[in-house]
Amino acid sequence: MSLLFVGGVAAQDGGAQQKGTGQGNIAVHAGWLFDSEKGRLLEKRTVHIVDGRVESVERGFTRRSGERLIDLSAFSVLPGLMDMHTHLAYEYGPRTYTETFTWNPADYTLRAVNTAERTLQAGFTTVRDLGDSDNVTVSLRNAINRGDIIGPRVFTAGTSIATTGGHADPTNGYRHDLMGSPGPAEGVINGEASAREAVRQRYKDGADLIKITATGGVLSVAKSGQNPQFMQDEVEAIVATARDYGFTVAVHAHGKEGMERAIRAGVDSIEHGTYMDDETMALMVQHNTWYVPTLMAGDWVTQKSKVEGFFPEMVRTKAAAIGPLLQDTFQRAHRKGVNIAFGTDTGVSRHGDNAQEFALMVQAGMSPADAIRSATWNAAQLLNAQDELGSIAPGKWADMVAVIGNPLEDITALERIRFVMKGGVVYKKPQ
Template identity: 80%
Template sequence: MTTNANRPRLRARLFSLLVFTGASLAAAAATAEEIAIYAGKLFDSERGQLLEDRTIHVVDGRIESVQVGFAKRERQQLVDLRDYTVLPGLMDMHTHLAYEFGPRTYMETFTWNAADYTLRGVDTAGRTLAAGFTTVRDLGDKDNVTVSLRNAINAGTIVGPRIFTAGKSIATTGGHADPTNGHRHALMGSPGPAEGVVNGTDSARQAVRQRYKDGADLIKITATGGVLSVAKSGQNPQFMDDELEAIVKTAKDYGFTVAVHAHGKEGMERAIRAGVDSIEHGTYMDAETMDLMRRFNTWYVPTILAGEWVTEKSAVEGFFPDVVRTKAATIGPLIQNTFAEAYKRGVKIAFGTDSGVSRHGDNGREFVLMVRAGMTPADAIRSATWNAAQLLGAEDELGSISPGKHADIIAVKGNPLEDISELQRVRFVMKGGEVFKPVRAAE
């Protein structure tokens, strides 16, 4: 229920969204086919270093060339970022655009329709792009709303990042992504592969094929228990070896990568041996698990921000159901230390926040937490650019400011190699050659 006290705030948010969307679409429509960007400093994400005084030439949404010095052609529109640090568009490999956790989240399952989740996704997608994240993986939604969001963004109907979506996550009965966990018995039913619940190899294969039919870009499975599901364990293994192998083999047939939610060691290691592409969260991995990941060339997406957020909220009386609160207080504080050890041991790391647990648009805080745990600022930025593109298998299109790639370009005022928190204050956003967030004259 919207109270009178809440209406001004709601109107302000809607107005902000409409202004941002309208201004962005207008800017996109007015964008010249050829653009010259003067970059005072340019982050080379392939090598992890800053270059000075570069001109980026953008033609029809792609980077034509990068040259030393400042040199605008007569027919080009100029974007002058000589006083800024210019970087490739940031990439978040773990988001949930249809969700944003709050005190009423568990009730929304019973009161919200697909349209409600979609409209939220329009808002969260806009905030994500404004924060400098031009590409995201969405790792679990409801009613395939992020497939529709992806298509609408690609068509230019709404504003948001480039989306690679898994659609509905795949779980086992009672597992972390079983959509009926916590429901009363009369409402539980027996969800199957179409709803993302599998038992045995045949239904595991069917679930992958259903995601192909639904238009997903990749597969997401929940190999262990999780924190926010209304279920007792946050770390027990929830797939058998043959089920994991069936999912991975079928996914490869359809050109899918496989992302794996996992906190517990045993479930994680089963998934790694089955040949999955990435482990998300990875809380209880140890040195043996990390060595296994290196041997199998498995990526790690840490989501430290989600750990920080659930830890903070676990201290708030009544915010979580008791079964969730206990897991949040136990698992949340561990992720940053796990990340620190994985980085030291040379595990491949790609940036991910689990935004939708925390607030969308706050994704940049993950950089601060990564650096605080011991990662260099350059490596933290590379994890969200060059590394993320490799995880997606899109390094020919994304992840660096290089000829032939999409012109996904952002800028910050200061030097993020000296102060990584600059990435929480993105001043300029271009995606595919379209300026969605121009620098303000006062800056």
């Protein structure tokens, strides 16, 4: 069946509408519409859009006077997908460790412009960015919101907060005369006072949330991938200060003790969570802590650890040990009832491939419906943006994607996005 875009907006014309203020009234005819609250597909629905927001959803195919029609009657239509763990300014490759010394902030910014558009074209209309340098993604977010460039809605943590020598200390691996002593402004803290200062600096920088690295990590040039790196009083100071400024707190963590310190302190999400055990999972359920699993990152580092010379040896050893564990951890956490929100750690893997995470989640035992809910309904809850995002419902932004076929039967359909709308503006239409 041919598609009729009566007065539709071409993808390349969307840049001037990035604020989500799609103009005029639109009717979208959806052959099947994904109800992200209930996790089901509804047949033959019309979504009426007014100035970038959903005005109503009706049974059957209807069209009001003066509405432009977007005919997706041959497609499955879903809310815009949401990735809760990305790094838009980065994309891992053979020169990653030397870029620190050869690239300027402008180089990272230009890369982020490219990766942001790729992300949107892949159907991800909203992302959390969990760590950059020089506030690149703060400027990126602002440029997208102004309509200067094309990209998803960005909620950014700006520069991550670490401890001296910890994962995300920006001088790890430097020779001694270049290490210096970075402080809260650079995202390195020691003690409660500097922890509070670092949060306040993120507020001053224009961040949307706080990201801390509570344990060691895989790709940093540092020995441990799992040791706890914040004392209990430090993470508690970060969370308490973050609450004063309206921030949520996302926590990179692999090791059990670092995770549990963060969970007890009241953080909002644990990213990766490799070594969580049943006790950790029970604590997460008790505290209503979200889990963002990043299975793609685990799969990617596992594969690359087998390539001779791809990683520095210190990194290769951690990648080979930690990477293979993530899918099993995810499977156990899902069975234990831990709240799960979709996240990929893209920037480790290639931007635009984000949807490959869905297949890994399903392989580990999650139903396709719940996997999609994790990237729509659940992600909006984690962002505290459930009144604006996460479902196709009255009053929310008109963020929608479409695929051929039934994604509840073939989750890989989400790797072949055919239509993208953000805020009532079409950025990709079927050819």
